[in-house]
Amino acid sequence: xxxxxxxxxxxxxxxxxxxxxxxxxxxxxxxxxxxxxxxxxxxxxxxxxxxxxxxxxxxxxxxxxxxxxxxxxxxxxxxxxxxxxxxxxxxxxxxxxxxxxxxxxxxxxxxxxxxxxxxxxxxxxxxxxxxxxxxxxxxxxxxxxxxxxxxxxxxxxxxxxxxxxxxxxxxxxxxxxxxxxxxxxxxxxxxxxxxxxxxxxxxxxxxxxxxxxxxxxxxxxxxxxxxxxxxxxxxxxxxxxxxxxxxxxxxxxxxxxxxxxxxxxxxxxxxxxxxxxxxxxxxxx
Numbered sequence: 001x002x003x004x005x006x007x008x009x010x011x012x013x014x015x016x017x018x019x020x021x022x023x024x025x026x027x028x029x030x031x032x033x034x035x036x037x038x039x040x041x042x043x044x045x046x047x048x049x050x051x052x053x054x055x056x057x058x059x060x061x062x063x064x065x066x067x068x069x070x071x072x073x074x075x076x077x078x079x080x081x082x083x084x085x086x087x088x089x090x091x092x093x094x095x096x097x098x099x100x101x102x103x104x105x106x107x108x109x110x111x112x113x114x115x116x117x118x119x120x121x122x123x124x125x126x127x128x129x130x131x132x133x134x135x136x137x138x139x140x141x142x143x144x145x146x147x148x149x150x151x152x153x154x155x156x157x158x159x160x161x162x163x164x165x166x167x168x169x170x171x172x173x174x175x176x177x178x179x180x181x182x183x184x185x186x187x188x189x190x191x192x193x194x195x196x197x198x199x200x201x202x203x204x205x206x207x208x209x210x211x212x213x214x215x216x217x218x219x220x221x222x223x224x225x226x227x228x229x230x231x232x233x234x235x236x237x238x239x240x241x242x243x244x245x246x247x248x249x250x251x252x253x254x255x256x257x258x259x260x261x262x263x264x265x266x267x268x269x270x271x272x273x274x275x276x277x278x279x280x281x282x283x284x285x
Contacts (some may be wrong), residue, residue, distance in 0.1 A: 127155030
């Protein structure tokens with residue numbers, strides 16, 4: 001069978017299961033099965049597809065039709081221009097989180113170079129945020145925490161792959177419980193979905209991604225508020241906190257934060273869809 005014919009067949013199969021970006025996904029799955037880039041795939045459309053690649057592609061398609069996320073099948077996800085390894089048991093980084101990286105880079109660069117700012121990311125997962133920051137800010141040193149050994153192992157692999165392993169220090173910790181020191185910039189994209197919403201999510205998320213990376217408790221704010229309470233004795237007097245959250249949670253989170261830092265400044269930042277996405281808390285020295 002020619003590659004072009006198999007591609008059309010895969011695309012139709014994906015379409016029949018309601019997968020919207022069927023053309024792109026078909027080409028990504030085929031390129032991965034063949035072990036080549038999409039550019040090479042399209043350059044060789046009229047070649048015969050090898051039997052080994054055909055079997056691999058059929059396996060990929062079957063998994064996708066079971067609504068397994070494409071990123072888990074491909075074992076990678078692009079984030080902030082970086083190809084990051086992903087695997088089952090670890091949250092897949094989302095494009096909207098790139099705003100968190102943008103803001104973190106700006107805040108790091110706006111601080112005095114000396115002393116070197118202490119930057120901490122909580123709940124690093126595959127390491128996407130910390131690795132993106134370290135890849136774009138020369139000489140920055142970050143501490144990235146997670147409670148999952150699987151996530152920390154993957155984050156280490158990703159950091160080493162992108163040559164920032166010496167700058168991203170991975171720590172197993174339940175939020176900040178294992179952290180000792182003063183934090184200048186605190187970054188977190190913690191689980192923030194209400195527990196009741198989890199069963200209503202797309203099957204790619206509900207059936208395959210780790211629930212513990214999604215579930216933020218009854219109101220979605222449990223872990224974020226817990227983090228802020230833990231951070232109260234660890235932050236520098238002029239520290240900055242950057243938190244990704246659901247737009248409906250801003251009021252609750254701000255009210256809690258004001259009980260800890262009554263004079264802090266609070267700013268909402270909007271993503272490309274003009275959705276409230278990031279809460280920035282600036283402490284006043």
